[in-house]
Amino acid sequence: MGVRKAITGAQAAAEAMRQINPDVVVAYPITPQTPIVEEFAKYVADGVVDTEMVPVESEHSAMSAAVGAETAGARAMSATSSQGLALMWEVVAATPGLRLPIVVSLVNRALSAPINIHCDHSDVMGVTTVGWVQIFSENAQEVYENTLLAVRVAEDSRVQLPVMVNQDGFITSHAVEPVEIFDDALVEKFVGVRSLDRALLDVEHAKSVGPLVLPDHYFEFKRAQEEAMSKVFEVYREVGTELSAITGKQYPFFETYHTDDAEAVVVVLNSAAGTAKAAVDAMRAQGKRVGLLKPILFRPFPYAEIREALKDIPVIGVLDRSMDFGACAPVYSEFRNALWALGKRPAMQSYIYGLGGRDIMTTEIEAVFEELLSGKLDAEHQRYIGLRG
Amino acid sequence: MSERKTWQEVELGIELPAATSLAYKTGGWRVLRPIFDPSACTHCMICVGYCPDMAIPVATSEAGVAGKGGRVFKGVVRVATNLDYCKGCGICAHECPSKAITMIREEEAEQASCKL
Amino acid sequence: MPTLQEIALKTSGADARIVSGHRMCSGCGIGSIIKTVLAASDKPVIVISATGCLEVVTTIYPFTAWNTPWMHVTFENAASVAAGVEAAYKALKRRGKIEGDVNILAVAGDGGTYDIGFQALSGALERRHKFMYLAYDNEGYMNTGNQRSGATPFGASTTTVPAGKISLGKPQWRKNLVEIVAAHRIPYVAQAAVNNTIDLYKKAQKGFNADGPAVLVVLQPCTSNWSFDSSLTIQYSKLAIETNFWPLYEIENGVVHVNTKPSNRKPIEDFLKGQSRFRHLFKPGNEHVIVEMQKMIDDEWARLLKLEESGIQL
Numbered sequence: 001m002g003v004r005k006a007i008t009g010a011q012a013a014a015e016a017m018r019q020i021n022p023d024v025v026v027a028y029p030i031t032p033q034t035p036i037v038e039e040f041a042k043y044v045a046d047g048v049v050d051t052e053m054v055p056v057e058s059e060h061s062a063m064s065a066a067v068g069a070e071t072a073g074a075r076a077m078s079a080t081s082s083q084g085l086a087l088m089w090e091v092v093a094a095t096p097g098l099r100l101p102i103v104v105s106l107v108n109r110a111l112s113a114p115i116n117i118h119c120d121h122s123d124v125m126g127v128t129t130v131g132w133v134q135i136f137s138e139n140a141q142e143v144y145e146n147t148l149l150a151v152r153v154a155e156d157s158r159v160q161l162p163v164m165v166n167q168d169g170f171i172t173s174h175a176v177e178p179v180e181i182f183d184d185a186l187v188e189k190f191v192g193v194r195s196l197d198r199a200l201l202d203v204e205h206a207k208s209v210g211p212l213v214l215p216d217h218y219f220e221f222k223r224a225q226e227e228a229m230s231k232v233f234e235v236y237r238e239v240g241t242e243l244s245a246i247t248g249k250q251y252p253f254f255e256t257y258h259t260d261d262a263e264a265v266v267v268v269l270n271s272a273a274g275t276a277k278a279a280v281d282a283m284r285a286q287g288k289r290v291g292l293l294k295p296i297l298f299r300p301f302p303y304a305e306i307r308e309a310l311k312d313i314p315v316i317g318v319l320d321r322s323m324d325f326g327a328c329a330p331v332y333s334e335f336r337n338a339l340w341a342l343g344k345r346p347a348m349q350s351y352i353y354g355l356g357g358r359d360i361m362t363t364e365i366e367a368v369f370e371e372l373l374s375g376k377l378d379a380e381h382q383r384y385i386g387l388r389g
Numbered sequence: 390m391s392e393r394k395t396w397q398e399v400e401l402g403i404e405l406p407a408a409t410s411l412a413y414k415t416g417g418w419r420v421l422r423p424i425f426d427p428s429a430c431t432h433c434m435i436c437v438g439y440c441p442d443m444a445i446p447v448a449t450s451e452a453g454v455a456g457k458g459g460r461v462f463k464g465v466v467r468v469a470t471n472l473d474y475c476k477g478c479g480i481c482a483h484e485c486p487s488k489a490i491t492m493i494r495e496e497e498a499e500q501a502s503c504k505l
Numbered sequence: 506m507p508t509l510q511e512i513a514l515k516t517s518g519a520d521a522r523i524v525s526g527h528r529m530c531s532g533c534g535i536g537s538i539i540k541t542v543l544a545a546s547d548k549p550v551i552v553i554s555a556t557g558c559l560e561v562v563t564t565i566y567p568f569t570a571w572n573t574p575w576m577h578v579t580f581e582n583a584a585s586v587a588a589g590v591e592a593a594y595k596a597l598k599r600r601g602k603i604e605g606d607v608n609i610l611a612v613a614g615d616g617g618t619y620d621i622g623f624q625a626l627s628g629a630l631e632r633r634h635k636f637m638y639l640a641y642d643n644e645g646y647m648n649t650g651n652q653r654s655g656a657t658p659f660g661a662s663t664t665t666v667p668a669g670k671i672s673l674g675k676p677q678w679r680k681n682l683v684e685i686v687a688a689h690r691i692p693y694v695a696q697a698a699v700n701n702t703i704d705l706y707k708k709a710q711k712g713f714n715a716d717g718p719a720v721l722v723v724l725q726p727c728t729s730n731w732s733f734d735s736s737l738t739i740q741y742s743k744l745a746i747e748t749n750f751w752p753l754y755e756i757e758n759g760v761v762h763v764n765t766k767p768s769n770r771k772p773i774e775d776f777l778k779g780q781s782r783f784r785h786l787f788k789p790g791n792e793h794v795i796v797e798m799q800k801m802i803d804d805e806w807a808r809l810l811k812l813e814e815s816g817i818q819l
Contacts (some may be wrong), residue, residue: 023596026589052596054588057628064582064625068553068589071576073603074596076589090579098578099402160401193602198402200574201594201603203549206407210577211564213403216393221403223396394567403566410526410563410570418531434509437517438702439739441536443525447517465510474525478532478728479736492736 002180002247009172012140012179013079013105013165014039016147018049019187023074023194026054026065030084031117032169033107037079059084063091063102070100071209073199075151078102081169082109082123089127095162096131096225098210101154101194102162104132105147108270108321109169110356118357119169121269122322125330131225133163133232134299138255138273140177143167145247146296151191152239158231168271170357186246229300236297253302255294256309258284262291264372265310267335268319269295272353272360276319279365290369295331306338315347315372319365319385321354329382349377353385360385415442419477421492423470427454429489432462436481436490444475457487507706515544522550527570528562532728532735534699534742535559535641539612541702542639542721543573545709546608551590552576555583555613555622558648559641581621584629584638587611591634608713609636615656616646618722619682623655630689630718637712637719640682643727651730651782655680658750659801660794661782668785673794678801686720687756687819693719695755699726700742704753704764711757724751732781744776749806759818763809770806773799 007015013036017025025044027037043049052074056062062078069076080088085106095102111122128134135150137143143165150163167173196202200209213221233253240251255273258280259265268276273294283290293309310316316339320329328336332350339345351368353360364385371377432454437445446468453463470481482490515521522543529536535558543550552575554560560577563570578586587609597603611629613622618640626638645663646652653663659678662668666675686694693715695708705723712719726741728734733741745751748771753764774795777783786794812819 023600024589024592026592050596050599052592052599054592054632056585056588057624057631061582061585061588061625061628064578064585065589065592067578068576068586069593069596070589071586072551072590072593072597074593076593091582094578097403196597196602198404199597199603200551200576200590201597201607203551203574203605203607206572206574208405208407208564208569208571208575210403211405211566211569212561213566217399217566220394220396220399224399224401227396392567405564405567405569407569408524408572410568411524413526413528413568415526415528432510434513435702437513438509438541439534439537439699441529441533441738442527443517443521443523443536443540445517447513449514465514467513471525476531476735478738479734480532480739483736484739 002182004178004180006176007140007179008035008174008176009140009143009167010035010107010174011039012144013147013167014043015181016144017077018043019184020077020148020151020191021049022051022077024052024054024066024069024076025078026056026062026069026076027078027080028056028059028062028084030059030081032109032173033079033081033084033105035173036105036107059088060091063088063095066102067091067095067098067100070102071098072201073196075194076102077104079105079107081107082111085123085127086111092127092132093130097221099160099228100162101160103147103150103154104162104164106164106166107169107173108166116356119171120321120355120357124164124166125322125324128299128330131161131229132299133161134166135163136166136269136296136298137172138271138294139172140179143172144179144181145243145249148187148191149239149243149251153232153236155194156235156239159228159235161228161232166270171271182246190243190246232300233302253297253305254309255296257292257294259291259293259309259313261289262313263289264315264317264369265291265293265313266317266319266365266368267293267295267331269321269331272319272321275360275362276365279362279369282362283366283369288369288373301334303338306335307341310339310346311342313346315375315377317349317351317368317372319351319353319368323352332382347375347377348379350382351385352382358386414473415476416473419475419495421477421479422472422495422498423475423477423479423481423490424493424498425469426489427456429487430456430467431487432456432466433486434465434467435484435486437467439480439484441478441480442474442476444471445481446471507703509702512541512544512702512706516540522571522573523563524570524572526568528565529558530729532738534725534738537702538641538699538705538723538725541705542610542709545706546713548606548608549573550608550610553583553587553590553609553611555617556580557614557617559612559614561648580617582625583611583613583617583622584625587636588629588632588634591636611636611638613640614648615640615642615644616654619655619680627689630686630691633717635717637721640720640722641725642722643725645730647727647730656682660786660798662785663782673791674785682722683756687759690759691719692717692758693755696722696751696753698724698742698746698751698753700739700746701753708755730782733779741776744771747771748773748776749802750776752806752809754809756819760816761813761819763813773802
């Protein structure tokens with residue numbers, strides 16, 4: 001089918017962008033996202049793509065120019081990390097309100113302070129409330145495929161919302177893995193071209209985009225935005241089915257690994273799910289019935305499907321790579337919400353791990369499983385993995 | 390003033406068709422009304438250029454219209470102020486080199502038109 | 506040479522790119538500025554508005570006064586959004602998805618230009634996007650009630666730097682945006698004012714037709730927060746020119762040209778009086794502020810003339 005290449009997660013994102021060949025790419029470099037724009041800039045420099053690339057002076061301008069390009073009628077993409085996302089936050093929040101299907105590659109990095117360039121999820125968890133579709137990727141292969149999927153989900157007429165495709169900074173973005181790149185022509189056909197129906201550059205049908213909306217209608221616009229988000233589930237499934245025809249893979253809302261008969265399940269996003277799979281394998285080899293649930297589609301959050309998948313699991317540990325200081329951690333919160341409606345609720349434990357790029361080992365996840373199986377839990381307090389003191 | 394839409398009806402992407410503000414009449418703001426005296430006008434277009442409310446319409450007249458000193462002005466000519474939108478700022482009256490516009494209080498203008 | 510008749514036809518006819526029913530304050534000159542600038546384009550114009558007076562008053566949902574494609578995103582990014590629109594235009598045209606030419610116009614007030622939008626403007630100019638940037642300068646954050654900006658003149662009282670028992674208003678002179686912009690070596694930058702329609706129109710034409718980015722900075726006396734009668738907007742603009750407070754000049758491919766040279770420049774008091782923001786300067790004991798202001802204006806004017814005379818290419 002495809003061609004296997006030894007590339008990094010960042011290159012995988014750039015490969016997807018090469019095949020998408022967007023009308024416009026706007027980006028500002030930031031570690032660890034930089035190799036994505038560098039790689040893509042090479043494609044532009046060599047004429048491999050004919051994208052109009054705008055090397056802006058800040059992330060705020062990156063998202064602003066992406067919004068301008070998309071409103072004008074182009075398919076626009078960008079990429080960022082951490083501080084960059086924080087700087088563009090204002091425009092990030094405006095994008096779904098304007099219903100612009102921009103796809104952004106987010107290479108997850110810890111948010112300052114202290115300043116740190118390594119992986120955690122404090123960047124993305126700061127923007128989950130503003131209305132972007134959020135997709136998470138365990139490895140470079142998933143980064144590549146999720147990026148292709150994202151364009152179609154974003155631009156579907158029922159959705160028209162922006163999408164972030166997340167990958168772990170350095171761990172995924174800079175590690176070389178074999179990635180299967182599918183046929184250019186097939187992918188080109190799959191991603192298609194963006195419709196010009198809403199193009200501001202259609203000067204024959206002048207319109208005003210982004211007017212001041214007062215209390216008489218603001219609320220209605222926000223409710224309409226929520227409706228679009230609710231359509232993502234069906235569109236994601238349909239687009240996933242289409243992509244399967246090329247890749248032969250499935251595109252579920254989340255992945256389960258040995259959960260069917262599990263007595264304890266760990267939930268974890270992105271690259272640590274790979275580590276957790278190794279821990280599950282090791283535990284299973286010892287005859288312990290443990291499993292993993294890896295969320296992929298995090299916004300919109302598939303509450304019903306998660307509830308169904310975990311309804312018979314007695315104990316669940318949720319591992320968060322960011323904190324919501326003074327409140328439950330973000331992934332834990334969602335899982336607690338999802339499982340609240342169950343008649344027989346599982347025991348749950350919240351864990352924080354890996355902040356600022358601290359490694360997490362299979363042995364540490366095995367210890368989590370042992371703790372979950374032991375029943376010695378504390379629902380009122382989150383626990384910390386790999387923290388001194 | 391405007392029809393209230395439901396969330397199912399509001400425009401995708403907050404996109405409005407052009408020039409809908411023509412349905413919003415700002416003439417009601419006016420305290421002073423410009424009274425235009427065509428017989429004093431030279432159709433210099435100074436008032437038209439300055440009018441912030443685009444409330445002084447123009448026309449193209451081949452035959453021409455009579456203006457200051459009985460002269461006939463051809464080409465682009467100004468016509469009566471559009472009171473649907475004129476906010477009565479008085480810039481036109483202040484800037485008119487021919488004093489062809491005077492501002493009078495709305496009540497007086499109303500009374501004058503009633504008498505007619 | 507354009508005529509007022511030609512401009513009047515374009516701004517008041519069916520093809521006008523901005524129409525009545527907007528909610529600018531009575532007597533606000535922005536209406537005259539924007540319609541004149543829009544009329545100067547011989548191609549369709551895509552407008553990108555920063556948050557500010559013009560944006561608020563022209564697009565209160567569901568009403569829009571724009572009869573040309575228009576968009577708004579946030580306060581500080583008009584230039585960046587315009588850069589994105591221009592990139593889209595180039596890409597879509599290259600790929601044969603759209604036809605025809607357009608002009609791209611970014612519009613912001615002085616807050617959105619001198620202050621919060623400054624970086625975006627500088628970046629877009631440096632990248633040489635083909636667009637025109639129009640700053641309507643009312644010398645402060647007037648949409649929100651007269652807060653200080655980088656364009657607020659020396660001595661002016663604002664709500665964030667008010668004149669008081671020990672304060673004489675803004676202690677700094679405004680930044681020279683035109684020269685800062687010129688330092689980007691863009692093909693065209695000009696300073697204009699609402700009272701001179703023909704000059705403004707010509708400058709807008711040059712800006713639209715420039716081979717690269719162009720910037721227009723236009724003085725817009727604010728009837729609401731400079732607090733003068735709504736009929737006097739043009740009068741105050743004239744006084745700003747006649748006192749050399751706001752010289753009309755342009756820098757075309759680096760060459761400075763002063764468009765208007767008042768034969769007998771009026772004293773700055775003529776411009777200051779009647780404006781609430783300068784009222785405190787007329788109190789006994791504060792005369793020295795006006796003296797200082799006069800000196801700065803005269804020095805700046807002399808400097809500008811020298812610059813023009815020297816023929817030095819900026």
